Amino acid sequence: MEEKGNTKAYAIIVAAGKGTRMGTEVPKQLLSYGGSTVLETAAGVFARHPLIDRMIIVAPRDGSLDERYREIARSLEEKSGRSEGSILIIRGGGERSDSVMAGLGAASFYAGEDGCSADDVIVLIHDAARPGVSEDIITRNIEAMESCEAVCTAVPSTDSIRIVNCENTEYIGSLALKETITYPIMNTDIVRRELVYRVQTPQTFRLSDITGAYGLAASDGYTATDDAAIAGHAGIKVAIIEGSAANSKITTKEDIHMATRSGIGYDVHRFVPERPLILCGTPIPSNLGLDGHSDADVAVHALMDALLGAAGLGDIGRHFPDTDDRYKGADSMKLLEEVKGMLGDAHIVNVDITIIAQEPKLAPYIDQMRDNVAGTLGIPASAVNVKATTEEGLGFTGRREGMAAMAVAAIEGSN
Numbered sequence: 001m002e003e004k005g006n007t008k009a010y011a012i013i014v015a016a017g018k019g020t021r022m023g024t025e026v027p028k029q030l031l032s033y034g035g036s037t038v039l040e041t042a043a044g045v046f047a048r049h050p051l052i053d054r055m056i057i058v059a060p061r062d063g064s065l066d067e068r069y070r071e072i073a074r075s076l077e078e079k080s081g082r083s084e085g086s087i088l089i090i091r092g093g094g095e096r097s098d099s100v101m102a103g104l105g106a107a108s109f110y111a112g113e114d115g116c117s118a119d120d121v122i123v124l125i126h127d128a129a130r131p132g133v134s135e136d137i138i139t140r141n142i143e144a145m146e147s148c149e150a151v152c153t154a155v156p157s158t159d160s161i162r163i164v165n166c167e168n169t170e171y172i173g174s175l176a177l178k179e180t181i182t183y184p185i186m187n188t189d190i191v192r193r194e195l196v197y198r199v200q201t202p203q204t205f206r207l208s209d210i211t212g213a214y215g216l217a218a219s220d221g222y223t224a225t226d227d228a229a230i231a232g233h234a235g236i237k238v239a240i241i242e243g244s245a246a247n248s249k250i251t252t253k254e255d256i257h258m259a260t261r262s263g264i265g266y267d268v269h270r271f272v273p274e275r276p277l278i279l280c281g282t283p284i285p286s287n288l289g290l291d292g293h294s295d296a297d298v299a300v301h302a303l304m305d306a307l308l309g310a311a312g313l314g315d316i317g318r319h320f321p322d323t324d325d326r327y328k329g330a331d332s333m334k335l336l337e338e339v340k341g342m343l344g345d346a347h348i349v350n351v352d353i354t355i356i357a358q359e360p361k362l363a364p365y366i367d368q369m370r371d372n373v374a375g376t377l378g379i380p381a382s383a384v385n386v387k388a389t390t391e392e393g394l395g396f397t398g399r400r401e402g403m404a405a406m407a408v409a410a411i412e413g414s415n
């Protein structure tokens, strides 16, 4: 990457919203995403970026999340190697524009600290609800500012776009005036798709320009949903740079399903006589069974660890300690059901289990095992795969001393 000269790049992460459209008590920027939160994921990409000199996170104005945000900032500082206290948390305002202006105020303060004029500082303004922002998008924003007045991340529209005519709106049903179902009319000109872009963030401006543009918008009473529009109103030429589909905004709970997390599990149990052999809840005829505190269902134990791993919830030892008598002889399928409960709203995409054993032959029981797992997890059998292998007579499984199992699981959404 090129030397930036005296120019400094500051990131302003706008995270002051309450996320009411999500229909959840937790604001959307604090929902689980990618193993942490939406906010931490989005801000983390900026924190790790070598060309970002300063980070400002704008919190809700009532101060209710200050403490939580400071924790997130501390975690980001630690993970990105930034110095302690370097990520600034400030409070925003009632509207998004008020929050951005608060961020710009903090950026001006930093410019003074850095001995820069507001012309020497570029600010990348990013919505925390876009955790899919990439290092490349940030780099493109900064590099484009070498030759552009301002930059807006955007993606071409792949859908056909129409402007609907609301004046001719028909109301259906005798009581359906404004509150209920309406059908806007679409008999309007086709908007040429190649002229339509979906606007994303970050949007990048010279600090002096965008501060002035917000001042002008305030005095003109001009409002807009994004900063590029505010800049455009002030006559600043905003260039488009390429965003990505992954950088779309989380506005509903469904959007968050885009984040897939995977986990891995591994377990071993020793063969002993006079114990039943139960795999994925299926009793298998065998002269040897597996030793263990519970029913020693090695396949389900590996699966539980994979699911807990995907959800970032530790391991089965933590949740079902073998020092706890409640789990003596426990039916592992019941424990699997408990693990499923711990996943909350997260959706299980698929699971895959490999059982490693020299004997007995497991092929006749595989379908039953798969159906048991699918039934307990409440997912289709097509989302469950169970297979078995030997290790060619090698190692402890080859010597018939015990059995091992591995599993992977993928989940989407927040626990």
Ligand code: MG
Pocket (backbone or CB within 6 Å): 267, 268, 269, 292, 296, 297, 298, 301
């Ligand atoms: Mg075990």
